[in-house]
Amino acid sequence: MAAAATMMFGQEQMISSNNDMAPDWTSKEVSTGTTIMAVEYDGGVVIGADSRTTTGAYIANRVTDKLTPIHDRIFCCRSGSAADTQAVADMVTYQLGFHSIELDELPLVETAANLFKASCYRYREELTAGIIVAGWDKRRGGQVYSVPIGGMCVRQQVSIGGSGSSYIYGFMDANYKTGMTKEQCLELVTNAVSLAMERDGSSGGVVRLAAISESGVERRVVLGNQLPKFSTH
Amino acid sequence: MSSIGTGYDLSASTFSPDGRVFQVEYAMKAVENSSTAIAVRCKDGVVFGVEKLVLSKLYEEGSNKRIFNVDRHVGMAVAGLLADARSLSEVAREEASNFRSNYGHNVPLKHLADRVAMYVHAYTLYSAVRPFGCSFILGSHDKDDGPQLYMVDPSGISYGYWGCAIGKAKQAAKTEIEKLQMKDMTCRELVKEVAKIIYIVHDEVKDKAFELDLSWVGEVTNGRHELVPKDIREEAEKYAKDSLEEEDDSDEDNM
Numbered sequence: 001m002a003a004a005a006t007m008m009f010g011q012e013q014m015i016s017s018n019n020d021m022a023p024d025w026t027s028k029e030v031s032t033g034t035t036i037m038a039v040e041y042d043g044g045v046v047i048g049a050d051s052r053t054t055t056g057a058y059i060a061n062r063v064t065d066k067l068t069p070i071h072d073r074i075f076c077c078r079s080g081s082a083a084d085t086q087a088v089a090d091m092v093t094y095q096l097g098f099h100s101i102e103l104d105e106l107p108l109v110e111t112a113a114n115l116f117k118a119s120c121y122r123y124r125e126e127l128t129a130g131i132i133v134a135g136w137d138k139r140r141g142g143q144v145y146s147v148p149i150g151g152m153c154v155r156q157q158v159s160i161g162g163s164g165s166s167y168i169y170g171f172m173d174a175n176y177k178t179g180m181t182k183e184q185c186l187e188l189v190t191n192a193v194s195l196a197m198e199r200d201g202s203s204g205g206v207v208r209l210a211a212i213s214e215s216g217v218e219r220r221v222v223l224g225n226q227l228p229k230f231s232t233h
Numbered sequence: 234m235s236s237i238g239t240g241y242d243l244s245a246s247t248f249s250p251d252g253r254v255f256q257v258e259y260a261m262k263a264v265e266n267s268s269t270a271i272a273v274r275c276k277d278g279v280v281f282g283v284e285k286l287v288l289s290k291l292y293e294e295g296s297n298k299r300i301f302n303v304d305r306h307v308g309m310a311v312a313g314l315l316a317d318a319r320s321l322s323e324v325a326r327e328e329a330s331n332f333r334s335n336y337g338h339n340v341p342l343k344h345l346a347d348r349v350a351m352y353v354h355a356y357t358l359y360s361a362v363r364p365f366g367c368s369f370i371l372g373s374h375d376k377d378d379g380p381q382l383y384m385v386d387p388s389g390i391s392y393g394y395w396g397c398a399i400g401k402a403k404q405a406a407k408t409e410i411e412k413l414q415m416k417d418m419t420c421r422e423l424v425k426e427v428a429k430i431i432y433i434v435h436d437e438v439k440d441k442a443f444e445l446d447l448s449w450v451g452e453v454t455n456g457r458h459e460l461v462p463k464d465i466r467e468e469a470e471k472y473a474k475d476s477l478e479e480e481d482d483s484d485e486d487n488m
Contacts (some may be wrong), residue, residue: 099336102344102347103341103343103344105341108338110337110338111336111337111338113337114335114336114337114338115335115336117337118335139377
């Protein structure tokens, strides 16, 4: 997932140049630098994200919610340009809502992922959006689909994304095992996002979590002072 | 029998004083003049049977098929004006294909039936066009929803069924279908019964030769809609012919 892991500090060519007197963040695009991830378990998914939005070096929002509901049991984790991901998520929310009403059924996670893929691929030259779609449906249970920059779509049991994810690939390889319970997944996601926040300058704040299953969506926040500590020095 | 519209039947955009749209009713008459098509849903699939009347010995065998493939997992049997039906089968194919392109999975049959029914209905609203002169039956099977069967008529309504019949002998066919315990049968058993029903309702006096078209979709075909293989079809036709002879014989005994 190298494409999703590159540092995202805005597309300077799109913003007009200013004089040297103004701080650099006035000319930088708002980015959700980010660490995001999603894990499947038997009966649902657990998703997590940090809460930092940056314009250059300035933290525009330190309590961002990057876990965006798309439908009753489908969420997406957004990384990349804040504007791009919000715009695409809004489009998909509309399309999926309409589709669900037509079908008179809860939509499939696969459908949501394909809708994200359609927009992210068609407008790939203009967008910077790395998205993880995760949710529950009655046909296939908990599912995670990764739609990174460029607009491919692939289902995975675990997916990590955003600039902070580079620092936790090793951690995930070592600590993820199939057949984990919901509580184990929540702990894994909390630990992983915290570790990434510790090392990535574009990730920080609080850890937002959500567990999605047939019975509903359970949201949690792990505040700054409650984050697991790993460093002993 | 048939009532005369007297002025209110000239276009589909006109209601009659008693609230009927005669053009749509006339379209349904076109379906009733056509030979019979039936479809039955069983516990592991759907079977289609069509009585294809052969008007001339010069026709190539198997021409003018009345069963179409709409998608890999969806089949369609039609009755009425065949050209209208062909055009609608293209519409259904496009709908199914667009759905897969937009949403990434097979179209659910109810949704497809609704979409095509909406299209048929659109042609009952304007005086510039005429309604479609055909009814059709859509059937599919997938592992999540199981077997599904829907029928659409020229007015643009779609109904879900366990068994349905369209065409000239639809009443007689419906009576026969109601006798079946379809929910407990498998496709293999049902194929023979469907063939038998077509043979029963076929009118030997008015219509001479006919070809029996059989197709199915279900677990037996791994979810693909296909024409029934030649050997199974021949076995089904033999069963149908033998059953009819038995009935004839038993009639003689009663005499």
